Amino acid sequence: MKHIEIIDLNFQGVPESIAAFLIRGQEGSILVESGPHSTLPVLEAKLNSFGVALKEIKHILLTHIHLDHAGAAWAIAREAGASVFVHPRGKAHLLDPSRLMASAKRIYGDQMDSLWGDLQPIPAAQLKTIDHGERLQLEGLTFTAWHTPGHASHHIAWQLENVVFTGDVAGARIGQGVIVPPCPPPDINIREWKDSIRLLSRLDVDKLYLTHFGVFQDISNHLSILEKTLDAWVDWIKPYILNGSNPETILQDFKLYVEKSYEDKKMGPEMKDKYAKANPLDMNVSGLMRYWQKFGDQH
Ligand SMILES: [Zn+2]
Known part of the structure; x- marks a missing residue:
């Protein structure tokens, strides 16, 4: 099993709130989640501390396009020429982020910049969509994309061997704290979310990597709560x-x-x-x- 580094993006100066995950490959490195654009300098500094330059990121696997998960993907794609893998329903918003940006500005107003930073288009040649259950071979590793709607209609849980990166579909849980389902607008769907929880419970994995925040092994207890x-x-x-x-x-x-x-x-x-x-x-x-x-x- 490849070693996975949990990168704490220290969002708004608060540790253990948003993570990105680094997997070093043979030729280049892979990120699962990019984090927000506002934490790109933190991401870059922490990558460097693992001996990885931002330019060496070859692939970014996004669980979904919410700004806390995907906001920096465009900037890494531009800097490193990385390919970005996303759910088919998320692609249009990364090609042309104007609608995503407009709705975020309606919600966050003049806090937009300090919270999230900027969002710019990702060129079509670097944006790749992936189907449900499709396998992806990267850097000698096999990832499987599980379409897992409920928190967002365009959500993917990424399985890598015996672990799965769950984005927000397995909820948020920090340290010894509560397990909660993040329910932001616009496309919470409870029936679909429960189906996705069932899908996760059937995967042959023994670790959940949560973007908010960290790794947990009591999978059936976690998912039932x-x-x-x-x-x-x-x-x-x-x-x-x-x-x-x-x-x-x-x-x-x-x-x-x-x-x-x-x-x-x-x-x-x-x-x-x-x-x-x-x-x-x-x-x-x-x-x-x-x-x-x-x-x-x-x-
Ligand atoms: Zn989300």
Whole structure:
């Protein structure tokens, strides 16, 4: 098994909130996730500390195109000529990121630059899509792409031998903290997410690599808590949707609800800060509200 380096991108100065993963190959190196563009200098410095120059990155495997996972891919592609592998539904947004950028600007306003940085097109020749179950041979290694919608419609979990890089589909979990399902807008789909959790549980792997954050081996325990929490969050918000509560009220109550689970796990302020960076609660309220608006009649 190839050694995998977990690169802590120290997002917004907070450790263990966003990771990228480095695998050194025969000719060049592979990154799973690029992290945000705003943390590119951190990524480059940490690559250097492993003896890898940014220019030596030959392939970038993205789990999905959210800015905390894929925001720096264009810059690495430009600097290193790297190829970027993405779900077919994500490709158009990387070729022409204007819509992605516009929607992020609507959400983040003048914090856009400091949080995420820039987003520029990736040339078509460097962008590769991959089908469900398709194998990819890179640098003497075999990756398998598992289309795993639910958190995002264009999500891939990347299996490498006996490990799988789960992006956000296996949730967020930091150290001894809680296991939570990040639910940002726009395309949370609970039924699909549960199918994806089932797919992950059937893979012949013994480690999950979570972008938020790190490596975990208690796979069946992890996935069952994730699924229960996902159900609990969706059900929690339902009465607020039915009685037409406004988003501010929902957010206030959701914070109390989730922070109760943080207290139960004896998470201190530093740990809470990591979760706030990895999975901001206001995004979850927006995403869950959007889900009920779209799929409430089918839930
Ligand atoms: Zn995401």
